[in-house]
Amino acid sequence: xxxxxxxxxxxxxxxxxxxxLFVEVAESMSLAANFRVMSxxxxxxxxxxxxxxxxxxxxxxxxxxxxxxxxxxxxxEETVRAIEGDLAHHQDQxxxxxxxxxxxxxxxxxxxxxxxxxxxxxxxxxxGTDIDYAxxxxxxxxxxxxxxxxxEQPWLVSMVGFVAGxxxxxxxxEREKQLEVxxxxxxxxxxxxxxxxxxxxxxxxxxxxxxxxxQMFGVAAAxxxxxxxxxxxxxxxxxxxxxxxxxKFKPVNETAYxxxxxxxxxxxxxxxxxxxxxxxxxxxxxxxxxNQELMxxxxxx
Amino acid sequence: MAFDIKNPGLATTVQDQGxxxxxxxxxxxxxxxxxxxxxxxxxxxGNTAKEAVLECTYLGPVVTTDKDALIAVTGAxxxxxxNGESRAQWTRLQLRAGDELSFGVIRGGTRYYIxxxxxxxxxxxxxxxxxxxxxxxxxxxxxxxxxxxxxxxxAAVNTGALPDADTVPEEFRPVFAKEQAVRIVLGLYDxxxxxxxxxxxxxxxxxxxxVADRMGLRYSGPGVKWKERxxxxxxxxxxxxxxxxxxxxxxxxxxxxxxxxxxHRDAVSGGGYAMVGTxxxxxxxLLARAAPGTSTRFVAVSLDxxxxxxxxxxxxxxxxxxxxxxxx
Numbered sequence: 001x002x003x004x005x006x007x008x009x010x011x012x013x014x015x016x017x018x019x020x021l022f023v024e025v026a027e028s029m030s031l032a033a034n035f036r037v038m039s040x041x042x043x044x045x046x047x048x049x050x051x052x053x054x055x056x057x058x059x060x061x062x063x064x065x066x067x068x069x070x071x072x073x074x075x076x077e078e079t080v081r082a083i084e085g086d087l088a089h090h091q092d093q094x095x096x097x098x099x100x101x102x103x104x105x106x107x108x109x110x111x112x113x114x115x116x117x118x119x120x121x122x123x124x125x126x127x128g129t130d131i132d133y134a135x136x137x138x139x140x141x142x143x144x145x146x147x148x149x150x151x152e153q154p155w156l157v158s159m160v161g162f163v164a165g166x167x168x169x170x171x172x173x174e175r176e177k178q179l180e181v182x183x184x185x186x187x188x189x190x191x192x193x194x195x196x197x198x199x200x201x202x203x204x205x206x207x208x209x210x211x212x213x214x215q216m217f218g219v220a221a222a223x224x225x226x227x228x229x230x231x232x233x234x235x236x237x238x239x240x241x242x243x244x245x246x247x248k249f250k251p252v253n254e255t256a257y258x259x260x261x262x263x264x265x266x267x268x269x270x271x272x273x274x275x276x277x278x279x280x281x282x283x284x285x286x287x288x289x290x291n292q293e294l295m296x297x298x299x300x301x
Numbered sequence: 302m303a304f305d306i307k308n309p310g311l312a313t314t315v316q317d318q319g320x321x322x323x324x325x326x327x328x329x330x331x332x333x334x335x336x337x338x339x340x341x342x343x344x345x346x347g348n349t350a351k352e353a354v355l356e357c358t359y360l361g362p363v364v365t366t367d368k369d370a371l372i373a374v375t376g377a378x379x380x381x382x383x384n385g386e387s388r389a390q391w392t393r394l395q396l397r398a399g400d401e402l403s404f405g406v407i408r409g410g411t412r413y414y415i416x417x418x419x420x421x422x423x424x425x426x427x428x429x430x431x432x433x434x435x436x437x438x439x440x441x442x443x444x445x446x447x448x449x450x451x452x453x454x455x456a457a458v459n460t461g462a463l464p465d466a467d468t469v470p471e472e473f474r475p476v477f478a479k480e481q482a483v484r485i486v487l488g489l490y491d492x493x494x495x496x497x498x499x500x501x502x503x504x505x506x507x508x509x510x511x512v513a514d515r516m517g518l519r520y521s522g523p524g525v526k527w528k529e530r531x532x533x534x535x536x537x538x539x540x541x542x543x544x545x546x547x548x549x550x551x552x553x554x555x556x557x558x559x560x561x562x563x564x565h566r567d568a569v570s571g572g573g574y575a576m577v578g579t580x581x582x583x584x585x586x587l588l589a590r591a592a593p594g595t596s597t598r599f600v601a602v603s604l605d606x607x608x609x610x611x612x613x614x615x616x617x618x619x620x621x622x623x624x625x626x627x628x629x
Contacts, residue, residue, distance in 0.1 A: 014488040016549025017579030018607040022489055029535030029544045041325075054324040056547040058571055059535070063547025065324060068608055069615075159545060161327035161570035164436035168545060175534070182538065200573070201535040202545065207327075208435060227426070227438045238438070239326040 011036075011084055013077055016063070019053075021076055023062040023084075029201055033060040034158045034170065035093055035280045036084075038244055043083045051076075057243050058159045059168060059202070093280045099154065099246040099294050101272040101301075102205070105257040106147045106218035107131060110192040115216055118188045130215040134181045134198065149179060150217065151249035153291050155203055156278075157241050163210065165225035165239035169203035169247060173287050179203075187213035194220040196249070207239075221252055221260040222269055231264065233271050240271070246278060248295055272301045302368035304355075304417075306450040307401070310362040312514075315421050315440035315452070317353040319566060320429035327570045330550065331431035331439065334412055334515060334566055334589035337618060338376035338475060342416030344627040345373035345393045347463040352420025352455070353430040355446075357413050361404030362446060364415075370396040370454065375469070376413035377477055377590065380405025391474055393467040409477035410590045411513070418463075422455035433567060434515075465626030473621035475586070480596045484584050484610060487601050489552060490543060490575035498525035498558070502577060502599055507561065509595040515567035518588060520597060525558045527575075537573050545573040551580035551588075553599075563588060583610035 012024040023040070026033035041057035044064065051071025056063040066076050087093075112129070119126035125133045135146035155169035162168075171178055183199035188211060191197070195206040197214030204214055207225035224241060226234040233240055241247075252260070263269035274297045282290045306313075316339065319332025333339035333356055340350040355362070361379065374381045374390050381388045382403045388394055390413075396402060407413070423430050423441050432440025441452055491499065507522035527540035535544045541556055548554070548564055554574040555561045563580055565588060580588060581602065591597065602610070622628070 015486055015579070015604050016489055016576070017486045017551050018582050018604060018611055020549035020552075020579065022547070022549065024546070026533075027536070027544065028533035053321045056325040056570065058546045060544045061546040063324075063549060063571075065321065065549075068611065073604060073608075159571060160325065161547065162545075162572055163569060164327045164433070164438070166327055200537050208437075210435060225436070227436065227443065239323075239328070242326075 013081070015073065018068050018073070019065055021064045021066065021073070021080065023064070023080060024060070025062065026060045029059050029170065031156070031170065031172070031283060032280065034156065035095070036087060037062050038095065039087050039093055040080065040083050041243070043087075044080060047079070049079065056161065058161070059170070095244050095278040095280075096275070097244045097246060097278050098273050098275050099248060099297055101248050101250050101298055103221040103252045103256065103260060104151070104196050104218045104249045105221060105254065106150075106251055107143065108219045108257075110219050111195050111216040114188070114190055114192055117190070118184070122184050122186050122188060124182065124185060131217050134179070134215055134217065137181055138179055146179070147217070147251065151251055153288065154246050154248045154294060157243055157245040157247060158202070160239065160241050160243055163208055165207040165241065167205055167224070167241040167245070167247070169205075170201065171203065172246070172283060172291055181215050183213040184215070187211055191216065192219060194224065196220055221257050222264060222271065230267060231269055244278070246276065246294060248298065272298060274298055274301050302366065302370060302454045304364045304366055304452040304454065306362055306364060306446050306448055306452060308363040309446040309448055309450070310357055310404075311360040312358040313362045313446045314356050314432040314434070315353050315423050316356045316431045317429055318351055319431050320427045320439070323427055324570050328427065328436060328438075329433060329568045329570060330566055331429065331433045331515075332566050333414060335376050335414070335475070335586045337586045337614075339414040339416070340618070341391070341469050341473070341621060342373045342375040342414045343420070344464060344622050344625050345375070345391075345467065345469065346371045346416050346418040347461065347627075348416065348418065348420055348458050349628075352416070352458065353423065354417070355415040355421060357404070357415065358411060359407050361413065363401065363403045365401045366396045366398060368398050371418040371463070372396055372402070373416045374413055375416065377410025378408040379413050389468070391469040393463070409592060411592050412589060417454050418461070419455035419457045422453045435567065466624065469621065470624055473617070473624060475590060477590050479594070481587060481591055482598050482600050483587060484581045484600050484602045484607065485553065485578040486581060486604055486607050487578040489549070489577060489579065491577040493528055493540070493575055494577055495526040495528055498527060501525050502561075503601055507597045507599065509591045509593050509597060510560065511593040513591070513593060515565060517562050517564040517568065518591065520561045520563070522561070525555050525577075527558050541575050542573050543575045545571055547571045548576065549579045551582070551585055552576040553578050553580070565589065581607035581610055583607070583614040
């Protein structure tokens, strides 16, 4: 196994007042930690324990909201510990999920306009662009190489939240190949809807317009949060992404972006997507080889 | 029937008990910030605790009604006026068709509630009528009210039966004080504070800043110190940073160690700032009553003590409803 990822040790349990249990699986981000979190969350949700209000898997930790009038805290903790204990004995973990192609207009005019309003005092390099800065801090030749690195390997939705429907994304590559970019020095008060952003080792897509501190590289062409549920991809739920989804960004130019806008207006747009089984051991053993296999699944769509 | 909004006030929204079950995709619970006050308004007009009310923030709306209506105004102290005449809070009031409801200047606290017999009847979204403005869902078209809005009111609940009493006795009305003791359960990432930092948190005086809304309240005070460490991969460079995690509602984060932020009912569901404790469920309404400048002390309690406080609040609520002769 070439990945330097640390083994996932025993989780830390702590209370968020009388309605929340917080389970920190690991202090550091890793694919293995995220996988453990998702596995615990899935098993806990499947139990449909009375008194469980929300099960919120995050990058390397899990937040559970419960009603202590129905479910005593000690019972909840024992239950989650038992699930964690069972999982520790099962190394071969697989996740039934999907791979989704997300068209992105990189280096677009919308994020450019906003970033120009937040340079001095906000950004590390007020004279440059976010992409140029990201390329530089990752020791890449130029913006084009950064964009290439950003979309050529897929990402895992490691958490959904902050605001409604916002996916946090963790790139499925070895740690030393992960793109890392500091957040803005001070958060912006504005970020265009659907901005493809990056902070630390995490990518994201801003689901709504608003404040944000992540670097901005482009805009996703299609909605990811649709309260009106007009498009087919939102028929079941107003939020598109779920933790565990695999995202392949596809660069599009202005013409392709505008064509997608027309499809959205006509109500005909659908994301290209296909169900896949994601196996942790394969992803850790040969990330890029396994990614190739996952991405080929999209070819049939 | 319906309310016509002549002037929306500062931030008037439709709220109820909130929507849970979707925090895992970042949709917060929302709902009335001061649940106790909002529910007692419902009790006065013969509603159940579930009906939606109008939550008013500092500056109230000017509203007319197109039909007769029974209302009650509860929560923060404010002058209530019907056709310009002063009327009492915490009591059932009769509006006649065409009457105008308006408000004077708030005299403490932050939010007051207009409950109406039948409840505000906007469509439910994910099981609740509460407004979540950032996500533009729930409430009246997913937003705060605007002039010209025509806000529908539902049919009377329980065939229009009303409680025996028309006024909430003084002993059951909450206090809107300039000083608060807020009980918290330490935990989450409190181990990352230095001893001095923890001491500042629990023994310092903190003041609510004007940066306080439905998402959360920001406090100024002595600040805290974080232990230095080599930051874990993915956590970000500041010692107050963690790998982005879920945020408990009521949790206290202290970005950069300067100003604590306590998340409330429109909380962001997660992020990269370490939390050091969580306000107990019984004191969340108390936070909702804290105006900017409120002097605050954080008092650490155990989880068991938090559960006792929770039961005491539930008991107080039951007694308040019983005192009115209302079914809770």
